[in-house]
Amino acid sequence: MTDARETNERRLRRLQQMRKTGSVAKASEALGEIWEAGKKPDPIVLRSAFLHAEGERSRLTKLVLPRGIALRLYLLAVFEAQCRLDAGDIWQSDRPLKGTNSWSTLVAIDGAYDTAAGAYDAALKHMPPELRGSARAEERWRTRRLEELKLRQVKGALKTLEELGKEDALVSIPRSARGHRSYEDFLLMEEGGRGDMPAPDLYTVSTRSWTGTRTITLPADFFLKGWIQVLNPSEVATWLILRRMSQWAPRKHMLSGVFLTARPRMQAFGLRDDAWEDGCRRLLEFGLIRYAEPPEGPEAAVESIGDPVAKALFSQPYHVRQAYEPHYWQLTDDGLAEDAVQKLDRELTHRRVALADATTRRMQLDPERLADHAMPEE
Numbered sequence: 197m198t199d200a201r202e203t204n205e206r207r208l209r210r211l212q213q214m215r216k217t218g219s220v221a222k223a224s225e226a227l228g229e230i231w232e233a234g235k236k237p238d239p240i241v242l243r244s245a246f247l248h249a250e251g252e253r254s255r256l257t258k259l260v261l262p263r264g265i266a267l268r269l270y271l272l273a274v275f276e277a278q279c280r281l282d283a284g285d286i287w288q289s290d291r292p293l294k295g296t297n298s299w300s301t302l303v304a305i306d307g308a309y310d311t312a313a314g315a316y317d318a319a320l321k322h323m324p325p326e327l328r329g330s331a332r333a334e335e336r337w338r339t340r341r342l343e344e345l346k347l348r349q350v351k352g353a354l355k356t357l358e359e360l361g362k363e364d365a366l367v368s369i370p371r372s373a374r375g376h377r378s379y380e381d382f383l384l385m386e387e388g389g390r391g392d393m394p395a396p397d398l399y400t401v402s403t404r405s406w407t408g409t410r411t412i413t414l415p416a417d418f419f420l421k422g423w424i425q426v427l428n429p430s431e432v433a434t435w436l437i438l439r440r441m442s443q444w445a446p447r448k449h450m451l452s453g454v455f456l457t458a459r460p461r462m463q464a465f466g467l468r469d470d471a472w473e474d475g476c477r478r479l480l481e482f483g484l485i486r487y488a489e490p491p492e493g494p495e496a497a498v499e500s501i502g503d504p505v506a507k508a509l510f511s512q513p514y515h516v517r518q519a520y521e522p523h524y525w526q527l528t529d530d531g532l533a534e535d536a537v538q539k540l541d542r543e544l545t546h547r548r549v550a551l552a553d554a555t556t557r558r559m560q561l562d563p564e565r566l567a568d569h570a571m572p573e574e
Contacts, residue, residue, distance in 0.1 A: 201551045208544040210306040211426060211537065213316055217342065219304040220422045220537050226301045227275065227419050234279030239413035241402045242274060246387035247412075247440050249466035255364050255389060256436060257466040259356070260429045265303060265349050266356040267429045270366055272302050273384050275419045278401050287384045287399035293350055300346040304425040307342050351379050358382075364389040368396055412439050415532050422536035423484075430467075434475025435484060435527075437465050442527050453488025453524030476525065481543045483531035488524040 214220050231237075247256045259267035277287060292298045307316050355377070357367040368383045368390060384399040391397040405411040414436075418424055427435070441456065442449035458469055479485045531539075 201548070201555065204544060204547050204551060207428075208541070208548060209309070211540055211544065213306040213309075214304055214425075215537050215541065217307070217338075219306065219342075220425045223302055223304040223425055224420060224422045226297075227272075230276060230279045230302075231416065231420060235282075236416075237275075237278040238416035239404075240275050240278055240416060240419070241404050241411050241413055242271075242436075243387035243402050244410060244412055244440055245389075247436055247465055249462070249464060250364075251466075252462075253466040255360060255366060255387070256433050257468075257471075258360055258364070260433050260467070260471055261356070264352055264356055265305070266353040267432060268424055269299070269303065269350060269353040270357055270384075271414075271424060271432075272299075272419070274387075274399070276302070277384065277399060281401045283401050283403045285401050289384075293380055294343065294347045299350050300343065303346055303350060304422075305342070305346055305349060307338075308345060351377075354379055354382050360389070362390065363392050366390075409444065412436070412443050414439065415529050417529075417532040421532060421534065423532060426536045426540050427482075428475075428478070430471035431475045431478050433467055434472055435479055437461075437467060437472075438479075438485060438525055438527055440465075449526060452490060453526045455522040455524050457522050476523065481547070482539055483534070484528060485525045486528050488526040490524045 246254070248254055249257070256267070259270070261267075276289070276291070280289075281287075294300045309316055354367055354369060358365050358369050360366060366385045366387075366389060368385065369377045369379060370381045370383075372378055383396065385391075386397045386399050388397065402411055404413060424432070437456070438454065441454040445454065448454060456464075456472070461467055461472060476485065480487070
């Protein structure tokens, strides 16, 4: 319970800092300008090869990391490409890493938090003494520090995307004559990775697969309303997998919802239990998915699935259903239309109260625990 409270507090603190600095609002505004000035794609099309496990992990789940923005940056690059390019066009971009209209402007972060000082403004301790005392100078210093941190995060994300493996790499970064990475000139790979041929599989804008087998679609609001900036990687991964399932079997999703048990999930997508379960809980709280009523008796919706791979994935033996009945989920894309920062601020604040109340009830039931938390006598 303590860990849950600390995790929630840390996330709420980061969110409120981004709200204070307008970080998400500015990134969403930049994305909106790209969308409005471009082809206004809605939905965004993502090749399903990105999600599928080859071996133990998929490219998606390799990017479910506790730190960094690699998953976010790749999805942002796909969004940006589809705003500029036509279907079938090969990736090309002259967008810089920093400055006006840069990759850094598309990313929202909270900044550097000083744990010892318990504040974000502790960054001011690195400020030259002669500049201190001026509110204007201090604000410029904070902005500069935040831009430096964003540039560092973008470079770190590109490095992570390149180091997924020789064939799985999602970007390629040219080297200078001295062997240094030329981050500005990075090349984006297709969702299936660089491939095993000498010529890399450069990203091309995909056309939508109406059968739901080759691609999945993401509503533009996922990018424009700030959700991509505030969801954790495990939540994004869970949401993408649920979208894959819902578009693989749309009738089943509509009638009874979709589910995944541990073994099929690991085999098909490589997402571990803790990431999946936590992702589903948070997506439910944030209004992006809902519980569906499980079907009674034979699952006619499953029987109607034509794809044998999908049919096997959605089916459960009778003895498994008896031993463990998973949750059935339906996506609620209407929730994406809400401002992500406001929604998460509200839900994380509610969760803070709920966790505090639960802790209080546990202490009341356990006198020894209550004594351990009692204030010491002076």
